[in-house]
Amino acid sequence: MALVRLRFLLTSWRITFASLSRSTFFIVSAVVQPVIFATIAFYMAAPAEGEQLVRVGLGAALIGAWSATVIGSGSLLHWERWQRTLELLVTAPVHIVYVIVPMTLATASLGLYSLTATLAWGAIAFDMPLEAEHPLLFVVAVLATIVSLGLLGVLLASTFILSRHATILASFLSYPVWLLTGLLVPLALLPTWVEPIGWALAPTWGLRAMQDAVVGGNPWPEIVACGVLGVAYLLLGSVFADLFLRLARRRATLSLA
């Protein structure tokens, strides 16, 4: 049974990822937008070099990954609603989380495009060094970040079940999360109450893990933090999905929201 479910998750992730990879909207959001923000950040940081450039590049890459996740979480269920397939998914004989997880993991996986595009652009246009002290750990850090972002997407998507304006609500979350997670702005510059909020958000730890892997630090604590947060998001997402679905069924507003 577990194997069947794993196969379902993998197949669903693969199909959604392939489908998103052919979507101009998602590809531009995941590749071009972070490159634009990276360019702004590189110019604002000029004449930065070395490690500082890498920090800007990684932060901008995660901006793209976060945007893909949050837009995907908001829009995929909304898209199902538009296509009149949300009811079919909800009444399928599996828990709704099995439907949402591969979707949000696939949107978060678009972050790999963001990372590649931003780092390549940084290296080509701004002489950003492309070396990591621990290349393998860097890969692990990237994967942990993407998976935890995808699971954060589950939490978001489950709360968006009730709203027909989920896409707009999702786009509203861009700048605040960029700030709260210190992607481009050091948290030390922000008011002290901001930092604890950032601790609850996976990109904070993902960025630190990637930075540590690049500069030769120990990224394992941050990787573990990503894992723990990912599990917490998944559990909360399941609870919220149940709760909001029950509400939508009771009010008969699933397709109307």
Add this chain to the structure above:
Amino acid sequence: MTALRVFVFGGAFAYRALFNWIHPAMFIPALIGLPLFQIVFFVYLGRSNGKEPDSFFIVGNAVQSCAMASVYGSVMVIANDRLFGTLPFVVTSPANRFALFFGRAAPLVVNGLLISVFGFLAGRLLFDYSPVSSALPELLLVLVIVVASCTAFGLVIGTAGLRAREPILVAGLTYSLMLLLCGVNVPVDQLPPGLEAVGRILPLTHGIAAARELATGADLGDVSGSILAEVAIGGVYAAVAFVLFRVVEARARRDGTLEAI
């Protein structure tokens, strides 16, 4: 008189029907919250680099945030006609085309102006920054010109969007590119020559430069060159948008592609 009615009421109806963020629960986060957080984000990003003062980012982003209504809004009120299947009714109506087209832009100018003013207010409340008080009337004039110019630019994109598959994507890209190219967060003269040249023919660039100078106490005469450049750029985009609209309309009738996506 009919043309005026089409301009005022047609524009208002199109705004309510096609700019579908009209619900207050969405309007506030999208048109007020987003610019607010944009200003906060870039002020802090600017502080982390320490090259420009807060005022540089507050004025730049407050002025640029009008594009949220004028670029996105223009694209939505023009291109959504096709998406919602109402374009054939618009095209076959005997209404004055000038009133029909620019009537749709008028509410967006007001909307964009409110957003920019809110941006300055946010700068005052959050970062204790305010422009020189004697410059406020001139600053308001510049904002009106910039918003109108930006809306004209948005109409070009919106009209081109009648033939494109994902106009809202183009609007989003344009909005982000404006952050880079129009001197909002990076001085235009620090960009490579090619990007600087593009920035100088976009709306906003000259308006932001004028607003920054006025905010520090310059006279209207000191920034007349920038203001005239912004007016000229806006005028050119408005003319291009209108001609393009007529061309797209004529082609759609001829090729039977009015609703083709």
